[in-house]
Amino acid sequence: RRSKSIGLPDAREQTLVAVKPDGVQRRLVGQIIQRFEQRGFKLVGLKMLQVSEELLSEHYCQLRTKPFYPGLLRYMTSGPVVVMVWEGHNVVQMSRTMVGHTNPTEAQSGTIRGDFSIHISRNVVHASDSLEGAQREIQLWFQAKDLLDWDCCDRASTSEI
């Protein structure tokens, strides 16, 4: 008899995670992806790009008046980024926990920033900070057609093989 699947509530929640230029340059992309995979989240979008100032000024629209904003633009355009959409139960909040405090000085060991960075202006990774923020950022960085839905290979029936 087939057992019932144990789907979680809000299993389709999505968030945007980006490996910033320093993370790409320091060859951390694989380790960062691995953390999200091993936690149990599902990768539904992924691309590498050199970001434009236009896109960044939309992405960081709430920070435009901050003193660190010009430096943030220079940092984020200093090389390509790898941007991803991860899906799963509570992924927005859990990604923030996995990424750690904005300032690596305060980020706990075991978090991405706590393990891989030492300065707030080179903190390796981005993750959306709220459900609304995640929806806004996903729409900004990805076209709907580039987010892919897929099922696990062990769910295929023999007739499909």
Ligand code: UDP
């Ligand atoms: N940032 C910075 N100096 C600061 C505060 C922020 O360089 O004093 C940069 C840093 O890269 C940070 C990004 O601006 O990740 C966005 O800041 P936010 O407060 O949104 O933090 P986050 O959501 O990335 O943790």
